Amino acid sequence: MKKNTKKNVVKPDERRIAALVKELLSELGEDPEREGLVKTPARVAKSLVYLTRGYRQDIKAVVNNAKFESGTNHMVILKGIELYSMCEHHMLPFYGQCSIGYISQGKVLGVSKLARIVDMFARRLQIQERMTEEIANAVMEETGAEGVGVIIKAKHLCMMMRGVEKQNSEMTTSAVLGTFRTDEKVRQEFLSLI
Numbered sequence: 001m002k003k004n005t006k007k008n009v010v011k012p013d014e015r016r017i018a019a020l021v022k023e024l025l026s027e028l029g030e031d032p033e034r035e036g037l038v039k040t041p042a043r044v045a046k047s048l049v050y051l052t053r054g055y056r057q058d059i060k061a062v063v064n065n066a067k068f069e070s071g072t073n074h075m076v077i078l079k080g081i082e083l084y085s086m087c088e089h090h091m092l093p094f095y096g097q098c099s100i101g102y103i104s105q106g107k108v109l110g111v112s113k114l115a116r117i118v119d120m121f122a123r124r125l126q127i128q129e130r131m132t133e134e135i136a137n138a139v140m141e142e143t144g145a146e147g148v149g150v151i152i153k154a155k156h157l158c159m160m161m162r163g164v165e166k167q168n169s170e171m172t173t174s175a176v177l178g179t180f181r182t183d184e185k186v187r188q189e190f191l192s193l194i
């Protein structure tokens, strides 16, 4: 592994990952030299680096100063943000939707930035509960909001295609901070709007 020059972010070595994937294929009883698999290790390496790119992103760069003054302190809601992540227990995908609400204290984030924040935390090995909290904390810190609420609904392939094999189960997690936690009315408004 090479250290990236900026911020000590570890840049994965795709050739090393490809070699490991090739070994993995052999161990699984496959012939990594057969035609259909020859390029697979390199493809998997590239794909894994992409799917974990959130480790190498920085919240300040993601938000990139897209904060705007806003006189109002109404609730801002963005719902249905698609997310694709991988569970840290099985390295299998989980996917679903995230809804974010916050009440600004004069500062709002560009809408696309909320989606980018979700992506930054989703593109890592995750558990849904932690990811939900990380997104809420990041929105709180970046906006200085008086309160933030995040709800994620997701389906986990590790549950659907192995283990208990429950194809239709969906997990819901929520994180509420500030007034979303302390004020029942605020929380209810958020829940009724998403």
Ligand code: ZN
Binding pocket: 087, 088, 089, 090, 091, 092, 156, 158, 159
């Ligand atoms: Zn899992």
